[in-house]
Amino acid sequence: MKLSEIKELIKAEVLCNEEMLSMETTCAFGSDLMSDVLAFSCRDTILITGLTNIQTIRTAEMLDIKCIIFVRNKRPDESIVELAKEKGMCLLATRHTMFTTCGILYSNGLKGVDME
Amino acid sequence: MEELLSVKYDIESGDFIRGGEASSNLKKLLNQLGIRSDIIKRICVACYEAEMNIVIHSVGGYIEAKIYSDHIEIIAYDYGPGIPNIELAMQEGYSTASDIAREMGFGGGMGLPNIKRSSDEFYIKSEVGKYTEIKIIIYFN
Ligand SMILES: Nc1ncnc2c1ncn2[C@@H]1O[C@H](COP(=O)(O)OP(=O)(O)OP(=O)(O)O)[C@@H](O)[C@H]1O
Ligand SMILES: [Mg+2]
Numbered sequence: 001m002k003l004s005e006i007k008e009l010i011k012a013e014v015l016c017n018e019e020m021l022s023m024e025t026t027c028a029f030g031s032d033l034m035s036d037v038l039a040f041s042c043r044d045t046i047l048i049t050g051l052t053n054i055q056t057i058r059t060a061e062m063l064d065i066k067c068i069i070f071v072r073n074k075r076p077d078e079s080i081v082e083l084a085k086e087k088g089m090c091l092l093a094t095r096h097t098m099f100t101t102c103g104i105l106y107s108n109g110l111k112g113v114d115m116e
Numbered sequence: 117m118e119e120l121l122s123v124k125y126d127i128e129s130g131d132f133i134r135g136g137e138a139s140s141n142l143k144k145l146l147n148q149l150g151i152r153s154d155i156i157k158r159i160c161v162a163c164y165e166a167e168m169n170i171v172i173h174s175v176g177g178y179i180e181a182k183i184y185s186d187h188i189e190i191i192a193y194d195y196g197p198g199i200p201n202i203e204l205a206m207q208e209g210y211s212t213a214s215d216i217a218r219e220m221g222f223g224g225g226m227g228l229p230n231i232k233r234s235s236d237e238f239y240i241k242s243e244v245g246k247y248t249e250i251k252i253i254i255y256f257n
Contacts, residue, residue, distance in 0.1 A: 034220070035221070035226040037221075038161055038226065038227075055168075056221065058164065
């Protein structure tokens with residue numbers, strides 16, 4: 001699924017790196033706990049989270065996560081958006097809750113991270 | 117085995133803004149050296165977990181990375197308070213993280229097991245009131 005489709009489906013606003021919307025993704029991980037993101041995330045995943053602090057960006061950086069969707073209309077500070085921009089991540093923000101965001105994307109074909 | 121390069125970063129206790137910078141700098145360096153991206157990811161996840169443990173649980177310390185032609189060795193050292201029961205600390209889900217750390221998304225008790233899983237070799241030593249030292253070795257292929 002292209003990031004642009006994701007953006008349309010969840011009516012998201014693009015916070016930075018809009019040119020990345022043509023990127024494809026196959027799988028997503030949703031969590032507010034970075035501990036779990038670090039432990040369970042897979043290849044080419046995007047991150048869905050309500051946590052907007054700088055460590056969310058650092059966590060994504062370590063895992064090569066290229067897109068973060070912030071739910072519940074949460075917005076990171078400008079300095080955090082700047083860091084994500086510099087690290088080449090596309091940030092999206094949606095008004096939907098975590099459950100609804102995941103539900104919409106899952107029912108449109110985006111897969112979860114499979115646990116082994 | 118000849119050491120090619122070595123870097124050392126001081127890590128401050130409780131600094132959630134700068135916490136992760138050392139791992140980020142190491143990532144840049146490894147990218148410049150042309151290390152495979154899946155290997156870099158394992159190294160950086162382990163390093164970041166160790167770095168954030170120093171930020172969250174210790175009074176401060178450092179991370180030292182020694183890069184050899186076929187592997188990297190990372191030492192994460194801090195000046196206390198140490199870990200009273202290492203076996204317990206290694207269990208998934210065990211955490212003594214503060215409320216501030218939890219608000220930042222940490223405290224799942226997944227870090228140490230994740231470091232071990234991400235590494236080819238993993239050693240942990242600690243003495244209460246003195247230090248904690250983690251040594252990680254990851255091979256490049
Ligand atoms: N450098 C350290 N100094 C003192 N205690 C530590 C140190 N690192 C880990 N610990 C202890 O071991 C426990 C488990 O560490 P671990 O990294 O697995 O989980 P966490 O840091 O609590 O949560 P997470 O890593 O999932 O965010 C910690 O809660 C803490 O009690
Ligand atoms: Mg930890």
